[in-house]
Amino acid sequence: AMVAELENFRETGEPGIPGLQARKHVRVWTWLVPVLAASLAVVAVSLWRTETRPAPGAPAVTTVALLDAAGALQFNPPGSLVAGGNFSPQDRSLLETAFRSGQLPAGPARPGAPPAESLRGDQRKSTRKWEILQPSGPGILSALPRFEWQPLPGARSYRVEVFDGTLNPVAHSGMLHGTMWVPETPLPRAAILLWQVTAWTAGGPVSAPAPPAPPARFELVEGELAQRIEAAKARSGQSHLLLAALYSQAGMRREAAAEARQLRALNPGSALADSLLASLNEPESLPPTK
Numbered sequence: 001a002m003v004a005e006l007e008n009f010r011e012t013g014e015p016g017i018p019g020l021q022a023r024k025h026v027r028v029w030t031w032l033v034p035v036l037a038a039s040l041a042v043v044a045v046s047l048w049r050t051e052t053r054p055a056p057g058a059p060a061v062t063t064v065a066l067l068d069a070a071g072a073l074q075f076n077p078p079g080s081l082v083a084g085g086n087f088s089p090q091d092r093s094l095l096e097t098a099f100r101s102g103q104l105p106a107g108p109a110r111p112g113a114p115p116a117e118s119l120r121g122d123q124r125k126s127t128r129k130w131e132i133l134q135p136s137g138p139g140i141l142s143a144l145p146r147f148e149w150q151p152l153p154g155a156r157s158y159r160v161e162v163f164d165g166t167l168n169p170v171a172h173s174g175m176l177h178g179t180m181w182v183p184e185t186p187l188p189r190a191a192i193l194l195w196q197v198t199a200w201t202a203g204g205p206v207s208a209p210a211p212p213a214p215p216a217r218f219e220l221v222e223g224e225l226a227q228r229i230e231a232a233k234a235r236s237g238q239s240h241l242l243l244a245a246l247y248s249q250a251g252m253r254r255e256a257a258a259e260a261r262q263l264r265a266l267n268p269g270s271a272l273a274d275s276l277l278a279s280l281n282e283p284e285s286l287p288p289t290k
Helices: 002-012 020-052 089-101 223-234 240-249 253-266 271-278
Strands: 064-068 071-076 080-083 132-134 137-140 147-149 157-164 169-172 192-201 204-208 216-220
Touching: 064 240, 064 253, 064 271, 071 089, 080 089, 089 223, 089 240, 147 192, 223 240, 240 253, 253 271
Parallel strands: 137 216
Antiparallel strands: 064 071, 071 080, 132 147, 157 169, 157 192, 192 204, 192 216
8 A cells, every 4th residue: 555655646746545545534433433432431430420429428328218008208318208198398397307306296385284172072072983084185186075974873964164274164064964065166276174074963063073183184286286187187098107296296195106006017127116106105005095
């Protein structure tokens, strides 16, 4: 090729053989293009590994999942819910807080009840044991709760009275011949309420509870929170974790514990599920409140 090129140059004064340079360029590109492509691929992989490599000393990002009734709930540190369930922003925040702390929220703080002596009657004058049944304690969802008490032998009629925390009358039943009563108008929410039932007998009125027994106190769940609980209960594939958190926030610790136990059963060996249940400190054998 070199000799031919020199002869061509001598005869024509033109360097190179016609078409020879073009063929040389084609041969060069046939091997250069694959080499360049491979080089670019190596550079791209190197850059990707550089971008995804954790910074020196930074903790590895791990996803923690809890199996719930509707599927898996996935959290990324420091506690953001990344997958599982269609929750409102308020409920999502509640779940994330429970994940970060490993505890279910505490119920509302409550003032002390009035002394037992402020209620009428004297249980010490009677040897008969007569008790009320419900409502009792915090976390009553309905604003029209069902009042129930044991029958008192010899009672001709009963009367229920409801008071606020300062013993101002809130509601009363009138005379009843059964052992159950539901108020006709809603009772106030998010307030300490006391109640007492009085039975009329041949020997006179008898009240329960009466001093020295403590007053029967209860509290209705705040309105917005009660609506969130009802919505969570009615949702298809309800979340045990969400219900446990909402019940705990409302002060319904037994109900919260029941949901937390179901969550733990779905996640055996999970430190998070164990911690959430332990934060309630509820005995295993106690049934939920009514």
